Each structure stands twice: as C-alpha cells, then as structure tokens.
Amino acid sequence: MENSVLLKLVEELAQKLDGEFEASLGTPVLKIKGARTTEALQAARNFSGTPCEFLHDLTAVDYPDRNEIEVVYHLTSLRGPQMIRIKAVVDRNNPVIDTAVRIWPGADFMERECFDLMGVKFNGHPDLRRILLWDDFEGHPLRKDYVTPSVEERKRLRIMQPGE
Amino acid sequence: MLRTDEIQINIGPQHPSTHGVFRMLANLDGEVVTKVESKVGYLHRGMEKLAESRTYPQFIPYTDRLDYLAAIAANIGYVQTVEKLMGVEIPERAEYLRVIFFELQRIASHLIAAGTNSSDLGGMTPFLYAMADRERILDMFEMTIGGRLTVNLPRIGGIIEPPEEFWPALKKFVDDLPGMIDEFNGIITGNEIFQARTKGVGVLSKELAEGLSITGPVLRASGVKWDVRKNAPYGIYDRFDFEVPTGENGDCFDRFVVRLREMEESGKIIRQAMRDIPEGPTFAKVAKVVKPPVGEIFHRVEGVRGEIAYYVVSDGSTKPYRLRLRGGSFINIQMLHHVVPGWKFADLIAILASLDIVLPECDR
Amino acid sequence: MGDIASGLIFLVFALLTVFSAYLVVSSKNIVHSALFLALTFVGVAALYVLMNADFLAAVQLLVYGGAVAIMIVFGVMLTLRSGNAQNSNLDSRNALAGAIVSLLTFATLGLVVFTTEPWRKTVDLSATGTTTGDISWLMLTKYVVPFEVAAVLLLVAMVGAIILAKGVNDSK
Amino acid sequence: MPQFGSDIFLLIANWIRGLFGANTYAADVVMDIVKFIMIYVVLVLAVMVFVMLERKVCAWMQLRVGPNRLGPRGWGQIIGDMIKLMGKEDFRPDNVDKWPWALAPMFFLGITIMVFAVLPFGRGMVPVDLDLGIFYILAISALSVLPVVTAGWASNNKYSLLGGMRSVAQMISYEIPLVFSLLGVVMITQTFKTSAIVEAQQHVWFVLLQPIGFVVYVIAAMAEINRAPFDLIEAESEFGCGYFTEYSGLRFGLFYLAEYANLFLISAVAATVFLGGWQGPFLPGWLWFAIKVLFMVFLIMWFRWTFPRFRVDQLMHFGWKVLLPLSLANIVLTGVGIYVYQLIFPGIGG
CATH class of the missing domain: 1.20.120.1200 (NADH-ubiquinone/plastoquinone oxidoreductase chain 6, subunit NuoJ)
Structure with a gap:
C-alpha cells in the first residue's frame, strides 16, 4: 500500500531531522523544529515514489499553554492521493520561520495571511505585509490571547483617522 | 521608441467586473498592464476566529456564507470533516443526496461563472441565460429547504430529505442540461469575438499552476488531470463514472470550456446517482451534543472554485480549538500577479473573469 | 434683407x-x-x-x-x-517678436492676395456645375502633378512618423 | 401630384409657405426655423422610442419581459426615464475642468443634430438639400470625437481619460473605412446629394450593388458611434462608464440622447444610401423611411445584445487590416464595374 511507503519515508525523515512522527487518522504527521522547515519541505517534496510536491495549505495553530506556535504545512500531490502534514514548532514570543516562497511561489498569500492573523514572521518573504486586515491593525486575532475589542471600541476603530 | 508614463489605476473595490469587493492596483503603460497587485480583505469576517467560539453544528451556517454561489459545497465539506473526525458513518441515501446536491450546486455555480465571464467580456445576454437556467436549480433548493442562496442543507450525520416534487424537477433539469450547454456553446463558445478575446490570453503554464497551489477548474485548464473526486475520492465518489475534463493551453478559453464540460460531467454524476439511490433514512444516529475526540483532521473536497479544505484541531470540547478554511479563491488569486503583466487592460478583466473568484470565500 | x-x-x-x-x-x-x-x-x-x-x-x-x-x-x-x-x-517673453512675425506674415499674405489680378478669382470652368465637380476636374487634369506630388509627400511623412514612433532599432 | 397621406408633410409645408404669399424670403426664414424645430422634435421622439425599444429588444433577447409597469405594456416608461434623468441632481465633482466638462455633452449632441439637416426623411423632405450631402455628414460627424475626448480629459478621472484615449484611436480609425464604404455609392451616382442618391435607387437598392460597402459601413458606423461590440470607450466591465463616468443628471442625459441620436443617424444614413431611402411601394415615403430606420436600429441592437466586446488592439487590427482593405477593394471593384457597365451600355452615366 502506498500509504505505508509514505509512512516509512516520513518516519525516516523524522529521524533525520530529529522530529517526532505520528500517524493521525491515516495521515503521516511530522513535527519538527522551526529551523528545519525548509529541509523537511524539500525532502517531502522529493520523496521517491510518493512525492508530496503540492503545497496544499499553510496555516498555524497557537498553543499558549506550551508557549508554541505550530506552523502547519499540508503537502499533497497532483499524482496520487498521498498527503502529509508537517508541523514546524516555533517560539510563541518570537515566531520566526523560513519562508516557503522560494519552493512554492504560491506560499506567498498563505504566509502573508499567517503573518497577518497569527503573527508568524517568515524570513525571506518578498512582501510580508498584512493581507486581510488593514495595515495599522494591532495584534494577531487568531492567537488565543487576542481579546476581541468591544463593540464601542470597534466603532471607534471604524472611524477613519485624519491623514489616512 | 517613445517613452511613456505609466498610470496607476484602481480597479475596485467597487467595480463592475471584480464580482464583489476585490481591489486591484494596476499599473498601465497605455493599454498594457505592467504590474498588478491584488488587495483582498474587504470582506474579512474572521470566520476562523468565529469558529473557535461556536459549537460544531453552529458553524454549519457560517460555511454557507463562505461562498455564496456554492454554499452546499462548503457545507458538505465541513460536515464531512467533522464526521470524519468523529468517525460517523452516514446512511447510503444521505451520501447519494449529498452527491446530487453537491453536483447541482457545482452546475449552478459554473453557470454563473460562464455567464459572468461572458458579461465581463461585454456579452450581457448569456449572463441572463445562465441566470434563467440557474433559477431552476435554486427552485429545487427552495423546494427542499426554503433557502436559495445560503441553503444549509447538510447536517452532521446526514442531510435533509428533499420533497416528492424535487425528483421530477431534477429529472427534467438533468435532461435539459445538455441542451443548455449546447445553447451556451452556440452563443459564447463558438463566438468569434469571444474566442479572439480568450484564446491564448492569460496562459497559465502547468508548472506555474502547480507552484502556485492552484486548484479546481483553473488547474485542470492548465492541463493537470487532477480532481479530488477522482484521484483521492471522498464520500462515495469512487462509485461514479465520470471524466475529468482538462484544457491544453491554460488560457482563458480553456478555463471557460473546462467549466462547461464539468457541468456536463456533473450532469452525468447526477444521473447515475438518481439511478442508484437507495431508499432509507437520511440521518445517522449522532449524539445531540457533538463532541469529537481530541485530534486533528484535514479534509478536502473538490469545491467549485478549487479545493475546499478544512483543517480542524479538536481539544475534545464542543467547540473546535482551531478551524482552518482553505478556499480556492484566495490562493487562485495569486495567479494574477504572475500571469497578467504584459497583457492588455481588457485582458486583465478577461483573466479575472476566467478565474471565477468569489470574495467571501477569499476573505473569509 | x-x-x-x-x-x-x-x-x-x-x-x-x-x-x-x-x-x-x-x-x-x-x-x-x-x-x-x-x-x-x-x-x-x-x-x-x-x-x-x-x-x-x-x-x-x-x-x-x-x-x-x-x-x-x-x-x-x-x-x-x-x-x-x-x-x-x-x-512667452517674446511677445514683441511674435507680434512682429505675425504682422509680417499677415502683410505678406495680404500683399500676395492684393497683387494677384484679379484678386477675387472665380473659376468659370464649371464642367459639372458644382464646386466639388470643378475641384475634382481641376485636380485630375490641370493640377494632377502637384496632386500626386502632395500624395507622395504625405506618404513619406507617414512612413517617417511610423519610424519615429516605433523606433529604428525595433523595426530591424 | 402629391397625394394626401403620402405627402402630408409637404402639404403642410406648402400651406405654411402660402401664408407668406409673395414674401419668399420671410417664408424661407420661417420654414428654416420650422425645419430645425421639426428635426429636434423628430430626433427626441425617435430617441425616446429607441431607448424603450432597446430595453424591449434586449429583454426579448434575454428571455425577460422588460419594463412592463408604467403605461400600456410598459411603454409609459419612456416618460418615466426622461423624468428620472431630468430630476437627477446635476453633480459636478471637484477638480473637473469646469467649462470643457460642462460644454462637452452639449457639443456632442449639437454636432449630431447638425447632421440631420441633410437626411431625406421622405419624398421632397430634405431639410437642406446640400450638393455635398454625404460629404457634409462625414465632415460634421468627424468633429464628434472632440467632445468625447474633452469630456474624458476634463473629468479628471483615470477611467474617463482612458475612455477618451480609446475614443480617439477608435473613432479616427473607423472613420476611414466609413468614408470609403460610402464612396462606392457616390461613384455610381456621381453625386454627394442625398436626395439624388435616393432617386437613383428607384429600381434597385444599393445594398444589392454594394454589398461589401454596406457591410463595411454598418460595422464601421457601429464602431464610430461606440455601440457594442465596439463599445470599448465605455466598456463598463473595464472602465466603469468610460468618458462619461463623472456625468450625472441632465448632462448624462445629453450624452445618452446623443448616443441614441447617433444610432438614429447611422441607421438613417444606411437607409438613405443603401436601402433606398424613402422609396417603396404603397406606403408613404416617410413611413418607408421610418420602417427602414427601425429595421437598421433593430439590427444594430441585435448585434449589441449578442456579441461580446472586442479588445482594443483587436479592434484596431480589424479596422486597419480587414475593413480598410475591404473598403478599398470595394472602391476598385466599383470602378471596374462602372467601366464594364459603360462598355456594355455606352452612353449611360458620365
């Protein structure tokens, strides 16, 4: 079965990159340190037999109790049904990770969104700006400790400041 | 060579051909676009954040609002994700009904895509034809649940059973579908001007499409034979016999034609589903309080505008710890930056039209 | 009236x-x-x-x-x-010069007009009875050479304009 | 002999002239004023009908009903549209170039109205029967680029400016095939006079003798007045509304009026030059003219509601590389045809 090949490949990769490996509902999950992301992505892209060369999704999950943010990459393929999930763990106080734009130009918007909503900084991203929220928005709303402003506060925000 | 100044022109957020509040900042050298920057986020509602404070079933109506032209696609994607996370098996009949409704929604949405594509190129009439045809699908939705645009049909564990009069209407629609597509081929696809405007315009190469994570009809128009329904089947899609239409050149014309052919294939799927659908209940037994186990799930369905994927992180409570929505539009938009420069301003409109984005899905 | x-x-x-x-x-x-x-x-x-x-x-x-x-x-x-x-x-600071040039031009034109005898020349050719007919008749008979020369001149000007706009290097 | 019914307008004209007796000069002046007013009245009425017709035709093409609330079968909408346009606020944005901006729509309409002076609306119903008829039409309509580009520039809006830029390129390019397409007919009739051209079509319409000319004329004329599929100037999916983006109220109404007046104009010229003008059996001449104009208007609306829009460079290519050679070939063919005709029937023509 193709899936077992993939599981084995990911397991080997996990050992090589001192990451953790698990299989969650049949999907191989590779959890690594943020610094090894590019290596992991490149390796997953070039898996022999079952390459996961299509960056399906890029997002991040906030774990304030562990003081970690996981940047989650879902890699799939356009040749077969394989899919792996790579979780890159970064420090919550200083979330910095290397960009994937050099591997997939399509990571551009997804990384910008991740930066916008989760505050993860992507090293080497050509144009890392907020994308969905406005430029002078404060905070990163998808973090668990983000306090949604009250209605009054939001009304105040909606009024354009002079000079905008 | 005479040197000319560029002008920077704002297209949107209110503009007839951006289909919503999408804004592009285009640099024009005469008629030629030298650079385009897309600005999204005007419709950002923080869906992913909202999901964290809603229970699982409460979030279903939000997925309607994700892509207002293909509400059922997002609905079904979401409920399937949660079911997969919980390990719920739904009855056969419900699976078939989901396929029928999903494909009907795909046809409805592609009709709009084809119509607006034409109207963006100046041909208003096909748009109205498309609307008239789509009306019949919306009527069927209305019969079933009362809603027309944001239908909210599926539930976790099943789907609403359509009423008696739904089936003859569906049969008639599926029988008329080839005629409708012929009509479209006659009025738009075969039109000389339409072909001149779209053939060879905005070519998206196979490599670029893959690198840009593009999915859906746009990817297929670039010649990649990839359809989740076929290649990584979910639900009961492996039971149906259908083609995955692909284009050859990846130009606007191919993107248009791929959509038309997908409608035909959807018609085929519906016909097979109508033939095979068993009798029985449409709801599985699911606990009143949906409480998935701790875990993570990434589930993708072949949405109308690209793959819709949900990544749900559950901490065992009634609310998702984190819910990530991946819509086709948001990622497909990136194509504009890479493809548009060098084309004429009118081509920019044609390319955007052929991309068929829906802004709520993009901004979430 | x-x-x-x-x-x-x-x-x-x-x-x-x-x-x-x-x-x-x-x-x-x-x-x-x-x-x-x-x-x-x-x-x-x-x-x-x-x-x-x-x-x-x-x-x-x-x-x-x-x-x-x-x-x-x-x-x-x-x-x-x-x-x-x-x-x-x-x-323009050269208003005076401009005025002098304009006046001279005007004077020259006036001189030409008034020294031509008779200065209100009317064509009595009237081959066709309409001004258009007369003009076309004259153009294709008496003035055919100047007419064609003007046409060639315009063609040259047009080619020149195209070359100027397109750039010489581009056209090679 | 003028018959009652067919030449009712001539009878009225003669009656007015009769009121002045021997004072022909006063009669001329009064008749000129009457003619001017009549042109205006006919124009406005025609435009009102066309606007309504456009909505009805487009509704019919698009499987819709169209306006159906006001008046019988919705035809009261004509009045409603007009009142709405007049009742709107005349909004002038800041930073427009005031005078050019304000005058452009008036000049646009004025230029169009001027052209109507030479059209034969029926037998003996040419307001001013100029020797130069056709040439006059072309000369005056050449001016109509100027208000468009002025409006585009003076609006101080990039959409308008781009629309204006396109208008110059488009209208000037298509003017050339337009002129040449009419030249074939002029060669056959050997006159620019519109009334004479209509007389010459007593037996055979020029659309049969000049099919290429007719086709080129219709296409070029549609481009000249910016009707779809050549409506790049106001391509709403690209530029919002092109050169009149910044206009509202009655000023917009003037553009609107002028646009439909132009539609009337090209249909009327087509009817006059190619479709035999007022010539036709049984019915009075002016009615024949109206029918032919309506037919042309319907044809052009049909094009509008079925075709997508060209791209700007395709439009240029089409104009310069297809229409212009076609119209030139048509002239050569016509010349050869006339020569051959004269060889076979010597002594006919000049």
Missing part, C-alpha cells in the same frame, strides 16, 4: 473665429488653447461656407476639425503632467 442677414452671420462667425484665435494665445491653460484652436478651425469652416466654398468648408471640418485639432488636443492632453493644467501655458 438677405444681405443684412448674411452680413450678420458673417460678423458672428468672424468674431467667433478671431476671438477664439485670440484665446488660443492668451489662455493660461494649454488644453483650453488647444480646444479653442479647434473652435477656430470650425469658425474658419463656417467662413468658407459663407464664401460659397462649401467643399473647402467640409474639407476644413474633416481635416482640421476632425483630425488636426484632435491630434493637437490629444497630444497636449496626454503629454501634460497632471496637476498643473491650470497654469500650463508658458508666458
């Missing part, structure tokens, strides 16, 4: 032409100058009509009003840097 009316009409159009010609040089906004120039051309066409030169009037409208004026307006509008249209017409 008819003479008075035509005299009045002449006066109106003559004033319009002269006044808009004046505004061409005095307007502060160069686009307005260009537009007034177009108006001047139209006024001249109207004067031609009053002189029974209806073909000439139509040509004046077609060529000067429909093409030359538009090219000038278009060129001025597009080469203008945005924002300073209000004060874009350069205030």
